Amino acid sequence: MERFIRKALVSIACFCLAAQAFAMNSFPDSFEGDVITQNMSDLERIYRFVDANFLYDIDYKKVYEAMATAMLDALDDQWTTYINSSESEQYEEMITGKYSGVGIMLSKTSIQNQKSDDERTLYVQVGTVFRGSPAQRSGLMTGDLITEIDGQAVREKNATECSKMLRGERGTSVHVRIRRGNVEFEVDIIRDEITTPTVESEMLPGHIFYIRINQFTQSTARQVRDAFRGIDYISSIILDLRNNGGGDVNSCLAVANLFLDEGNVLISTISKVKSRNRSHYSSAGTIIPVEANMVVLINKGTASAAEILSIALRDNGRAILIGEKSYGKGVMQYTSQYKDGVVNVTTAEYVSGSGTKVNKLGLSPDIEVLEDDMSDEEVEKVIEAQKSGDVREFVRKNPEYSIEAVERGVDELVVKYPMPRRAMASLLLLEYRNMSEKANSTIAYPMYDSALNKAISVIEKSLAANESVFDFIQEQEPKAAND
Template identity: 35%
Template sequence: MEQILAAPLSSKTSMEADQITIDMASLERLYRYVDSIYINEVDKQKLFNDLASALIASLDDPYSFYVPPTKAQEYQEETSGVYGGIGTYLNKPSTESIDPSIPSTYMITIVSPFPGSPAQRAGLMAGDLISHIDGEKVDELTSYEASMKLRGEAGTTVTITVYRNGTSFDLTLKRERITAPTVDSGIIEGNIGYIILSEFTPQTGTQLLENVQKLMKQNIVGLIIDERNNSGGAVDGAMQSANIFLEEGKTLVTIQGKKGTMRDQRYISTGSAEVLQKLPIVILTNTGSASSAEIFAAAMKDNGRATLIGTKTFGKGIVQDVFRFGEGFAQVTTAHYYTPNGENIHKLGIEPDILVEDIQLSDEEIPAFEQLMTDKVISTFVQDNPEASEENIRRFASQYTQRGIDEEVLALLVRNEYLSKMPYDKRPIADATFDKQLNRAVQFIRTGK
């Protein structure tokens, strides 16, 4: 959870200030001495960055760190959810899947262009492949590295080589200011609203409200909000999101900082509860739900507005402040946060109201799974049985249980393989048939228990 601050440094006691003054004077003497006698010219920018990194690293806190100038823009884009680019979701298989005869295994796949983005307006479609970016092959790039190369200052251009149906052509696109989507939604099981919250940025509250309003117009009987594997992000995004569902005056979260820093604060909902209070809401959680995702889940749970289904959340109950330092950024842990019921969940997590375990491989099943992938059993089955029917999925699962993998895991693996072969715009947003946690959420919406 992050807060961007204008003033990075807080006051210290006179004793602490005196010790800092002594220490910094000693460091300055060392710096000047090394600069005067070192055989080579001292790279002062590198030294400054290394000193800043070492200072924060000495806290031994995994959530506190220094971001050097070379990474500052990337970091700012990630935390704000706004960047210069062409607006696409990208994907690339792992290096183990590369087959020189199959371009999709070594090129970058456009999963989907963002609506209204430069990519969409240029005619790029889900399933298009990118072979080059500004003349450079993408064979060795991950999807993340390719994404970074497509980003840049709004107004600048990037040329990509597109491979479609055996034909290659170049497109030069002008980058624009892109707001990364963090919310997706749809209708499942006939009349139940389903929302995926992938992360929280300052834009998430607005995006969520738009999706909620769209679903409400379709006369939904309940709403499922999927926060599984949402690692958090901006606390403002989480509080804005809770405001959509909670009436004014409800406690969202309480923050408690270091004694004497005057940082303690209780945040209260200011929303007008856009969603009818009688509409049942379920939030899906797992161990990947962390930080701001936990703030949102706790605000909804403790105020009696949602039922949590799934597994216990990660347990990150601390706050980081982010501030400019030099040409980079510093992120430092400054406070604990407490749920509306006053609980400190750090390293504890939030227990769901209804426990439904994830479907996952056990340690004992991993060797059998590795052999299954080596033998290409799943991809061969899907190739021989191209219809993504429930019958085919269950037939595969029952057929290969003798390999030592649970039938539910096998069903999920082959279902995911079928999904990967579908065009992005043809994929269902969710599948309650082979998702135990989602299935239980649907049952709760239908029955209230």
Template identity: 35%
Template structure:
């Protein structure tokens, strides 16, 4: 007969096992598939920004899954995805091994595909374009921020995760992928879009919704250059030398590339700058902070707020490379880390923003590798601008609202670019007043 103390210890052990979601006989080790699920569950449990887990009992989620066998890896991935879907956060997602490697490559190197930065539409689950990468096949095909990818090679995107959709659009250089695209036609917004290819009607689109255009386009995959920075010294007629910098995204090379560009332009005598963040979908948070420090001598760059409401902050470090006047160009494709940079420069009175309200992604994800080489992107915090604005789903409003006009990538920063011309006017008002034919 067991002693009372031993009885108590057994009872405590049973209660602890139930609390952890294990059956009473769960002294046996978890299977490999259960361990993989358990690791994914624990990552979310410890790191996810919402400690209510979308108002659900997170322990019960684990208990339900581990009370049943997981037959194979495919089933394990399915239950992990179902678990993550229950959070209602499209940015927290499972990345199968190839997807995880591709994402790591995207933030540090190059890829072969169509060149789209994408998100999940909050209303219908379809893939929405944040921005095409400059010079990419997708840009040449006429895709724009806000377009919806309804299907990829006939497969509806509302049945796909973001990473599954991205994987379908990647592939060997020279191969083609067929995208079914829809675009809302808004009279207040129409002038910002380039002409739409002739719409197509398929069997399930015989009666398209009013103000909604559908079309199909075949895009030839190509090697996508992920260089972050394009820069040049410009000598506009009658104006002081101007440094024009187009920052395409934030990856592991962004700070060094921006530093090199600024030092080169300073050495050539630039007296003012236009920083173009249009269609910049973001990328690495730290890269955004590091780039901001090249422009800001002092002040807060961004606040982060974790699941407990604890604030962290990142500050300028007194090593700005220039104090010359600066105008920043933004549009609906300016998202995430590029919004951090734009907000920091605007709210520290370092720059004037020109263009359109930005995308509005104020959430921060971290990557976690799982034991089989897969991984997860998990929302771990939200961020606030230096003046404590939460821009998630709201975006950053420019100081000067200037609608976009349909332009090819080689026309950005030209006489046809109204946002660029407005930036020139703000940088050099006196010079332009003396030369009224310019701008």
């Protein structure tokens, strides 16, 4: 079986399915008379001419990798890429989930796909900020844009280069410049050993089990299974896939198996070669009774494998979706090692069992709950509060973590630093997590999370009415249609 490597250096990852049983080395070495043969012949003539006449020494490996990169870049598909030998070395440590860095999932639009009027395509986008990581301790937030790393502009660099710049020996410092809205600030982050977390969970009041999946790796399904182990009773489940950029599709399908009975269509794939079109079905392995209510939280950062899981659960009548419209990445990549590099090629589009397309459309939630964006003035106040030390001073004077302590801190500090209460609560929670194991064990904060609060409300009301969440929202809530 081909060794598949997850492209984890971007938050919207590349994927492979075991069922896609084709490999580059299965193709013939040449196709006489076709356009590719002619192009390669012409290219070889140029290369031979350069080799015979170029004044200086030629780095043949560098030239080869540049040609491979240019060939895939010319396809104008941001997901189809060639990762050269020096960059591919990072894949092994991404598979193990351990490395030394700052603790974020980042994304960076390839240079040829950048748009000058969209700054999100120009800079590094901060996706998931790992809980307890150096990045979180330094105040980085999901949605921040990194414009410089150690004084070097990132605009002309790719995701891999930026990731390597953020990594380094444990205990060393990296200086980054951040743009949050129209506000820019700088921060020094002390690198540490990072173990990439993928699953976090917590039992909420009313036996509502909250579980968050940050990304899909080879071990995610096992981590999800472990999270449910030893729990006697669950009334309902809230699965949080917000800001989950995707990952390993096989892992995603394995997670779906944990929630669905055998024989349900999870996804169907549409390929260039019709013989490779197929549907993927759930298999035996359900660990939670299907009658338990289930809500999935999504937002604009929910992409690819996370969208596959979301639509599989909704289409099979297992869950409703609450939150914002998802990202809309409905294509898959075949990922393979080739010589010293790694090739990612878009090979298929996926649709749901009912035929719903996701690519460039996204998934519309059954109940829409928009995430509030802060004004520039409020962002300024957040940065001012971070730099002032007042938040840290409050936590120092009130070291015993509790929700009540956070509420007192919010009441006191928003007077001096006007901002949404949820924003001030996030700053306080960040400080408490840096010093309190109890704070780190608390995952969900419904009072500061509108979508989560809505999910709990819908579950509680449906249980009180002795109805499933599906029946309840049909009676009580307008259902969104997929655009």
